[in-house]
Amino acid sequence: MNSGLRPGKRGPGRKGDAATGRAAYRLGLRAETLAALLLRLKGYRIIARRMKTPAGEIDIVARRGRSLAIVEVKARGGGEAAEALGPRQQRRLERAAAHFLGRFPQFADLDLRFDVVLVVPRRWPRHLGDAWRP
Structure with missing residues (x-):
């Protein structure tokens, strides 16, 4: 019986599915908007x-002030958001x-740091300032 799927292709609703991709994109946009709001409330200016x-x-x-933060926003359905930023992604952000x-x-004279904002459902975003050093 042929399910209509070619070998190597993922099934409906799996990662890679167009609807799932759009939902993930929207989730990311919402998470970034919440993160930007949190940072503004903490006195940051979004560049x-x-x-x-x-x-x-x-x-x-x-x-x-004199700090320039490069902020990675991590949105996850559960508590695993903190583990979502590995060494490879840290190097990419650097x-x-x-x-x-x-x-x-014009920003080169500022103190550069790398922050992470964790966004999980039904919780206020969590800002991890100076999350790592290159």
Whole structure:
């Protein structure tokens, strides 16, 4: 019996499905909006959102005083959001930050740091300032 799926293809509702991809995209947008709101309430000025660089996308670039925060937003259905940022993604964000600073040298004098905002359902987002050092 042929289920209509080709070998190597994922079934409906699985990761990779168009509807699932759209839902994940919307979830990401909502999470980034909540994260930006949280940062504004904490006194940050949002410099950029969804900043695309050759090394990848930076979710949020925010400034407060002499600090420039490169912020990765992690939205998850459960508590595993904190584990979602591994060393490989950290290196990618560091390269993206270098591209950002090369493109916008007026921010190069600020203290650069890498933050994470964790967004899980029915909870206020959690800001992990200075989450790691390169």
